[in-house]
Amino acid sequence: MPFLQVGDVSIHYRSEGHGVPILCVHPPCTTSRLFTYVKSELWDRRRVLTMDARGHGRSEAGAAKLSLPLLAEDMRRVLDQSEISSAYVCGYGPGAMAAIAALLAYPTRFRGGILLSGSAAYHDMISRGKLKAALLASRLGAKRPIAWAGAWQEADNRAAFDGMLDDAHGANADRWRDYTSACLEANFERQLHAIHQPMLLLYGTKDQIGHHYANSMFRLLPNAELYGVKDADRHLPMKASRQVGLVMRQWMDKHEDGSLTDTLQERDALMEELAANGIVGGQDGASWPSL
Numbered sequence: 001m002p003f004l005q006v007g008d009v010s011i012h013y014r015s016e017g018h019g020v021p022i023l024c025v026h027p028p029c030t031t032s033r034l035f036t037y038v039k040s041e042l043w044d045r046r047r048v049l050t051m052d053a054r055g056h057g058r059s060e061a062g063a064a065k066l067s068l069p070l071l072a073e074d075m076r077r078v079l080d081q082s083e084i085s086s087a088y089v090c091g092y093g094p095g096a097m098a099a100i101a102a103l104l105a106y107p108t109r110f111r112g113g114i115l116l117s118g119s120a121a122y123h124d125m126i127s128r129g130k131l132k133a134a135l136l137a138s139r140l141g142a143k144r145p146i147a148w149a150g151a152w153q154e155a156d157n158r159a160a161f162d163g164m165l166d167d168a169h170g171a172n173a174d175r176w177r178d179y180t181s182a183c184l185e186a187n188f189e190r191q192l193h194a195i196h197q198p199m200l201l202l203y204g205t206k207d208q209i210g211h212h213y214a215n216s217m218f219r220l221l222p223n224a225e226l227y228g229v230k231d232a233d234r235h236l237p238m239k240a241s242r243q244v245g246l247v248m249r250q251w252m253d254k255h256e257d258g259s260l261t262d263t264l265q266e267r268d269a270l271m272e273e274l275a276a277n278g279i280v281g282g283q284d285g286a287s288w289p290s291l
Helices: 032-042 068-081 095-105 125-139 143-154 158-167 173-185 189-194 208-220 241-256 264-276
Strands: 003-006 009-017 020-025 046-051 087-092 110-116 199-204 224-229 279-282
Touching: 003 068, 009 032, 009 068, 020 032, 020 068, 020 095, 020 241, 032 046, 032 087, 032 158, 032 241, 046 068, 068 095, 068 173, 087 095, 095 110, 095 189, 110 241, 125 143, 125 173, 143 158, 143 173, 189 208, 199 208, 199 241, 208 224, 224 241, 241 264, 241 279, 264 279
Parallel strands: 020 046, 020 087, 087 110, 110 199, 199 224
Antiparallel strands: 003 009, 009 046, 224 279
C-alpha cells in the first residue's frame, strides 16, 4: 500500500484500475474503506484513487491542524505522486466540502466533481446536530462511539461493519475534531458559481434533506447534472454502490467522449438505461422529485 510523505506526516492512499482517474475523499471520522464497493464498480475502466485524511485510517496525524485547504493540498499531492495531471474528484457526505475546496483551489488539476449526498454548507438542524455530536465526542476522545454509529449507518454487512470499527483504532481524535469542525463551519455557497468544471450531484430520493441541498447546488453551479437513486437514503457508497457506479461511469463517459450524446436518440438511450436501474433526474432537473 503506497504512502505519501509530507513533512512529518505519512498519508495512506491507494491507486487501482486503469483509465480516466478519479480521486475519492471520505467524510470526517471515517476512512477510504467507504469507497470499497464503488471502486469495484469502476476500476475496470477507471483509475480509482482513495486516500485517508490526516489522522484517519492508516494516515498519520502530524502536528498541523487539519483544514479543508490542507486536505485539498494533500489531494493534489497524491495526484503529483501518482503522476496524474488531472482527475475527477468524488466527495461523499461532508467530504463533498473537501472536494469543493479542491475544485476551487486547483481548477486545472480537477477536471470535474462528483458529490454524493453532499452539500456546500449545512444549515439544517439534523445535519448540524450530527456534526456537533461527533465534534463533542472527538473532543472527549470517544472515538469508538463515533465509529460505531458511523459503521452502523454505512455498512451493509458484518464484515464491513467490523472493518470500519477496526479503522478507528489507530485514528487521531484531534484530527477527527479538526475535520468535523471544518465541515461544520464551512460555507461554499457563494463560491459555487466559480466552479466551471462539470459537476455530478447524486442523492437518495428518500433523503429529504439531501433533496434540499441538491436543488440548491444545482441552481448555483454553472455546469451540473442532478440525479437521484430511487428508494435510497443518504448512505449511498455501500448501500447503493451499483447505481452509484452506473451513474458515475455514464457521466464521466459523456464528458470524456462527447460523441456519446451527439444525437437526441443517444441521449434518450442513456437516460433509459439509468431509469431502468432506478435512477431519476437528469441534466435539466426536470424529473427530479419536488420537495
